[in-house]
Amino acid sequence: MVKVKVFDSTEARSSKRKPLEAPKTDAAAFYEVVESRRSVRVYTDEPVPEPVMRRAMDAALLAPSSSNLQVWEIHWVRSNEKKEKLAKYCLGQPAAVTAQEIVVFVARPDRWKTNNEHMLSILKANPDAPAKALQYFGTITKLIYSQGPFGMFRPFKYLWFSLRGIQKPTPREPIHLGQMATWAHKTTALAAENFMLAVRAEGFDSCPMEGLDSKRVKSLLGLPRRAGITMAVSVGKRAEGGVYGPRFRFDSKRAIHEH
Ligand SMILES: Cc1cc2nc3c(=O)[nH]c(=O)nc-3n(C[C@H](O)[C@H](O)[C@H](O)COP(=O)(O)O)c2cc1C
Incomplete structure (x- = not known):
């Protein structure tokens, strides 16, 4: 059986851990952004300056990504003709039709190897x-993400994960393509959230949309079959009636569990 130590905590445990100074942050400014972000369905005609879009996309790419493999893409649809089509493929939602800008966050599990x-x-x-780092990207990632030609490694990976897992904590996924898709969507969704928060910090608004025809959107963007549309995000400035009511969340006890 292949012997792999994914993480070695011995060194970290044995060394004296001194604090490392982190950059100062403004918590109040952060919560203001988080709390004032709403999904906006109707925008004004005010254009979004290009530098705002570029800064927000750069912020998106600062999101954490699994194994730092960055299996995300951001497709900023700029031509009017394509924008119109995209709004139609977003099922004609007002958040798409009235948007000043629309970007599509795309998960690319198929690109893990090239990345x-x-x-x-x-x-x-x-x-x-x-x-x-060389060992991680030279060996470990290959063991974790390789499926083999025609998925030939999958049964062996399953067996290996399961047998190893009887004795010790073992990573269980991703084994099949569905799990690879989930893996890539998780990373891409984090980038989308960074983007929406950055847009809000810049004084603009956004709406995430998965109510769309993914097949048509992929064809519009020239994407291959295994690319996944994580979500489209429209951008603009909120218009009257663009926020559908006060924000509503369930009681946090339903979601936050302490163990
Ligand atoms: C992955 C995802 C997909 C969504 N898709 C749509 C959509 O297609 N159309 C829409 O109007 N809102 C969509 N939303 C927005 C949610 O309805 C909204 O986030 C939720 O109602 C909470 O409101 P808030 O964002 O203003 O806090 C989506 C949100 C997420 C996270």
């Missing part, structure tokens, strides 16, 4: 690259 190779080539070009 992994890209990461390796960057690390190999850097003489100071930590050996651990």
Whole structure:
């Protein structure tokens, strides 16, 4: 059986852990952004400046990503002709039809291997690259994400994860393509949330949309079959009637569980 130690905590446990100074933050400003973000369904005609869009997309790409493989894409639909089509493929929702801008967050589980190779080539070009990083992208990610030709590794991975898992904590997923899709959507959704918060911080509004025809959207964007549309996000400035009522959340006890 392959012997793999995913993480080595011995060093971290044994060393004296000194605090590391983190940059100062403004918690009040952060909560103001989080609390004032609403899904806006009707926008005014005020255009969104290009630098705002670019800063928000850059902020999106600062989201954490699984294994730092960054299997996300942001498709900013700029041509009027395509924008009109996209709004139609978003089922003609007012949030899409009245949007000043629309971006589509796309999960690319199919790109894990090329991104992994890209990461390796960057690390190999850097003489100071930590050996651990080279080992991670040279071995570990390949064990975790490889499916093999025609998915041939899947039964072996399942068996290996299951047998190893009897004795010790073992990663169980992703084994099949559905789990790879979930894996990529998780990472991409985090980027989408960063984007929406950045848009709000810039004084604009947004609406996430998964009410769309994913097949048509993929064809519009020239995406392959295995790409997944995580969500489209429209952007603009909220108009009267654009916020559908006060914000509503269930009691937090339904969602927050302490163990
Ligand atoms: C993944 C996802 C998909 C969504 N899809 C749509 C959509 O297609 N149309 C829409 O009007 N709102 C959509 N929403 C917005 C939700 O309805 C909204 O977030 C929820 O009602 C809470 O309101 P708030 O965002 O203003 O806090 C979506 C939200 C998420 C997270």
